[in-house]
Amino acid sequence: MSTENPIFGDVKAVLFDLDGTLIDSAPDLAAAVDKMRIDRGLPSMPLDHYRPMAGAGARGMIGLAFAIGPDHLDFPALREEFFINYANCMTQSTYAFEGVVELISSLQVQGLPWGVVTNKSSRFSEPLTAAMPLFNSAKTIICGDTTPYAKPHPEPLLEAARRMRIDPAQCMYVGDDERDIVAGLAAGMSTVAATYGYLGKSNDPSLWGAHAVINSPMGLLQLLK
Structure with missing residues (x-):
């Protein structure tokens, strides 16, 4: 898409999804379920097996590890076991995607405040972001349980805009999942689909209705020129 889209001409703040957009948490998510x-007594599976579903959290990881869904009787117990494992390892191998630190620095130089809106619950989002210096400059971090709703509902994004005291129409939202774009559009924000995260083979970001698509974090700066 054109980098001269006027939809980005009045952006006053940038909001990001967390997993798959700012950070690669797949190694720790995979380690938690592979344990x-x-x-x-089952054989270990490689990270590449788990990575495409890392953005789906417990549902995705347990589905790949044990071939069961949320409707299975054993799922709640497996999910809690996964949560415990993940809490014990979630900062071991998680890192910011290449270019993210530079992107955030550039936003700060431009005077653009930024924040996070994730479906990850505060049980994990808060300690994880507190452990990573990257998030020290974030103006707000909205977790999956901050509001009564989660994406694709727009309320988490609207709450972020309220906390930053910026009109939603002047906010850009960047995410690597269709629900991110659906939420951003419903909130009246400009939207950007990130393709460098956890896209599965069946996902086509060009069909999500985003205002733009980027293939690397630094690609966002071209939209903000």
Whole structure:
């Protein structure tokens, strides 16, 4: 899409999804669920097996590890076991995607405040972001349980805009999942789909209705020129 889209001409703040957009948490998510397999005497699976579903959290990880869904009787217990494992390892191998630190620095130089809107619950989002210096400059961090709703509902994004005291129409939202774009559009924000995260083979970001698509974090700066 054109980098001269006028929709980005009045952006006063940039909001990001967390996993798959700013940080690569797939190694720790995979380790948490793979430990469950190993503890049961099942063979370990490689990170590449888990990565495409890392953005789907417990549902995605447990589905890949044990081929069961949320409607299975064993799912709640497996989910809590996964949560415990993840809490114990979530800062071990998680890192910011290449270019994210430079992107955030550039936003600060331009005087553009930024924040995070994630469906990850505060149980994990708060300690994880507190452990990473990257988030020291974030103006707000909205978790999956900050409001009564989660994406694709627009309320988490609207709450972020309220906390930053910026009109939603002057906010840009960047995410790597269709629900991010749906939420951003419903909130009246300009939207950007990030393709460098956890896209599965069946996902086509060009069909999500985003105002632009970027293939790297630094690609966002071209939209803000």
